[in-house]
Amino acid sequence: MKRARIIYNPTSGREAFKKHLPEVLVKLERAGYEASCHATTSEGDATKAARIAIERQYDVVIAAGGDGTINEVINGLADAPVRPKVGIIPVGTTNDFARALRIPRNVEAAADIIAEGQTIPIDIGKMNDRYFINIAGGGRLTELTYEVPSKLKTMLGQLAYYLKGMEMLPSIKATEVSIEYDGKLFEGEIMLFLAANTNSVGGFERLAPDASLNDGMFTLLILKKTNLADFIRIATLAIRGEHLTDPNIIYVKANRIKVQAKERMHLNLDGEYGGDAPAEFVNLYRHFDFFVPKVMLPAQDLLK
Numbered sequence: 001m002k003r004a005r006i007i008y009n010p011t012s013g014r015e016a017f018k019k020h021l022p023e024v025l026v027k028l029e030r031a032g033y034e035a036s037c038h039a040t041t042s043e044g045d046a047t048k049a050a051r052i053a054i055e056r057q058y059d060v061v062i063a064a065g066g067d068g069t070i071n072e073v074i075n076g077l078a079d080a081p082v083r084p085k086v087g088i089i090p091v092g093t094t095n096d097f098a099r100a101l102r103i104p105r106n107v108e109a110a111a112d113i114i115a116e117g118q119t120i121p122i123d124i125g126k127m128n129d130r131y132f133i134n135i136a137g138g139g140r141l142t143e144l145t146y147e148v149p150s151k152l153k154t155m156l157g158q159l160a161y162y163l164k165g166m167e168m169l170p171s172i173k174a175t176e177v178s179i180e181y182d183g184k185l186f187e188g189e190i191m192l193f194l195a196a197n198t199n200s201v202g203g204f205e206r207l208a209p210d211a212s213l214n215d216g217m218f219t220l221l222i223l224k225k226t227n228l229a230d231f232i233r234i235a236t237l238a239i240r241g242e243h244l245t246d247p248n249i250i251y252v253k254a255n256r257i258k259v260q261a262k263e264r265m266h267l268n269l270d271g272e273y274g275g276d277a278p279a280e281f282v283n284l285y286r287h288f289d290f291f292v293p294k295v296m297l298p299a300q301d302l303l304k
């Protein structure tokens, strides 16, 4: 019998998951799984629970929570030579990764997708020795994501980022960096760089519009140093996805990116502080099989 392990964050979002747990277990049983669960107790616990799931050779691991929980679960699974299939039940405040996979925010509908059993292979990113699912980046502006208090995010959603961004704007400084990407080199001052694995970046779905989930490539976006007026103009264009051809922007695909900074540069992994530069980013081609809804399947699979 196949075995599934649910790792859920009981504090995620509005603590919505627990009351749906019995129905999720029933759906998994009906789909032929022997299912069990682990409620995370603190930061880092989902990673430990995922490592244990590897030791115990579960066929499927389900992360129920927000992007933070999925990131932790992936960090516990990614080193293993044989990895379980991964399911997602998005119940967090931010669910960018689930949005990229078109997994609905309804617990039962998300569980149905796992029960239906279709998966697709998906790339993940590795920065030094840590893994990320959505995006990594650096530059003063990317610190926005962890400077916005999570209560404010719950209340205001994307608006919270705009407000914090406006507050930070006058103090945003450029950083002098050298960025090597697939053998090419950029040297100079930048406002930020992003290595995106999906197109779902903090609700800005047009920031890296053609990011593919499984081509083995990051979408690398570098915004060079600009003055405030240009910055505001480009940010406004970015909301509509019209920033890609701006001369202040480098927008390319890359599998391997090396970043060095002349001064301290914080790095951001999936919206959390993830250490300082220097760093090397590697895209791990089709590292996991994720359960996805039928709309995500390639056309030839739909015809079978």
Ligand SMILES: Nc1ncnc2c1ncn2[C@@H]1O[C@H](COP(=O)(O)OP(=O)(O)OP(=O)(O)O)[C@@H](O)[C@H]1O
Pocket (backbone or CB within 6 Å): 009, 010, 011, 012, 013, 014, 040, 041, 042, 043, 044, 045, 064, 065, 066, 067, 068, 069, 070, 072, 091, 092, 093, 094, 095, 150
């Ligand atoms: N029992 C727990 N108590 C407090 N924090 C926990 C617990 N279990 C996990 N966490 C932490 O909560 C973090 C955020 O979780 P997650 O992303 O799933 O939810 P979220 O609702 O999107 O987050 P938030 O509202 O905090 O932005 C996780 O990265 C994890 O470190």
